Amino acid sequence: MVKIADIELGEFPLLLAPMEDVSDPPFRALCKEAACDMMYTEFISVEGLIRDADKSVAKLDIFDYERPVGIQIFGANLDSMVMAADIVEEAKPELLDINFGCPVKKVTCKGAGAGILQDIPKMVALTKAIVDRTNLPVTVKTRLGWDNKTQYIEEVAERLQDVGIKALSIHGRTRQQMYKGEADWSLIGAIKDNPRITIPIFGNGDITDPLKAEEYRNRYGVDGIMIGRAAIGNPWIFREIKHYFETGEILPGPTLDERVDAAASHLRRSIDWKGAKLGILEMRRHYTNYFRGLPNVKHYRQKLVQEYDTDVLFATLEEMRDVYAGVPAHV
Incomplete structure (x- = not known):
């Protein structure tokens, strides 16, 4: 049984990745109906939250039928992140997730999202401040590094675990890659092989069908898989992967x-x-x-x-x- 803190997610959970303008409540409802084990909100700007911006506040909406659900925030200012954590806690999600992986320039140029991968000490300090502030389990989603020369994810995983996060989701690309090329899960597998790592590790990137899900589960030993772009217009991917895991049969696609x-x-x-x-x-x-x-x-x-x-x-x-x-x- 995979657990994030006290949240039970099954033997090999499938998670819906947080996606801007995609993973809103209407889409999450369809993914939940199709057997997704845990979902995340669109990422929410902490600056928008603390200024009570309508668009940011609306993203806090969660519904009982979609639980367990995590609210994901992003930002680069410690005080803003901590204040936003208080607001998130009031919304009563199962967990708070920090986005340290968004590669979009308008986010990274402010040192948020994957931008913080250029300053690992700050990344750790921000995470610790939020862990210390909230009663919610805190998780992180990030990438391998800023570029091919700075893939420090093995060190990052240990340091984030040491300051108290309860799970780590890793997209197998650097920020420099954006969404190009093939996701490299080898470092994700290395983290799972690290005897110091005791929190769940979820892999993300390029899982497009049940066969690839099984291959990556077996090869890299992750605790679960996070699926993003492959679920857009195809929420059935969750049930197809689960059916294949259980029976070895490929389900026909949706009618x-x-x-x-x-x-x-x-x-x-x-x-x-x-x-x-x-x-x-x-x-x-x-x-x-x-x-x-x-x-x-x-x-x-x-x-x-x-x-x-x-x-x-x-x-x-x-x-x-x-x-x-x-x-x-x-x-």
């Missing part, structure tokens, strides 16, 4: 009905949570992923990303169900 149902549910939840205008706009990025591979789908995709009328959007999805009935629709 067309499942894909339409998921897109409609996602849209409905998005509207309910964000309001009609924003819910419709922010749903547009997902349609391509839900209907990838369908023949001659461009007409419907264009309609879905241009329409503002809720009734027309749902009617379009139902029309797709009829038009593509009988067409192989596996992701």
